[in-house]
Amino acid sequence: MNYLIFSVDSQQFGISLDYVKRVIWAVSVTPVNDTSINLQGMINVHNEVVPVLNIRRSLGLNEKSIDLSDQFMICEFPETKAALWVDRVIEINALEAEECTHNDDLSINDSRITSVLRKEAKLITVYDWESIISQTIITQVNV
Secondary structure, three states: OEEEEEEEOOEEEEEEHHHEEEEEEOOOOEOOOOOOOOEEEEEEEOOEEEEEEEHHHHHOOOOOOOOOOOEEEEEEOOOOEEEEEEOEEEEEEEOOHHHEEEHHHOOOOOOOEEEEEEEOOEEEEEEOHHHHHHHHHHHHHHO
C-alpha cells in the first residue's frame, strides 16, 4: 500500500495515499466561531470551503502558530473533505504488508491508531484520520 509520510511536532505519521488529493503550502486560515477545539478554521481551495484540522490539538502535541513553511494536505474521505495541517510532507512510500503492524497486533489502548509502519529504524503511526476528522466536524456543527 502507498502511504504519504508527514511530520508534526518531530513525529512521523502516515496516511493512505488514496485519501490525499493534493498538498499545498499553508495559507491564511479563517477562524470559525464556537468551533471544536480541533478545528483550526476554514480555507478556500479552488472556490471550495475546506475545514482545517489541527492535528497537534487532536493528538495532544505541542501547540504552535501556522508558519508559511507548513503544509496542508487536502484529503477526501467517503463522508467528508478536510485539510490536515502538518509541519511538512516527507515522502510517498510503498510499504509491504510485513512492514505494517495493525492495531489488533499492538498493545496500544488508542483505538484511533490503525497501524504502525516500520521504515528502517523509524516507526510511523497511522491513525484513523477519517474518524478523527468526522468527529471534529460533527462536534463543530453540533456546538
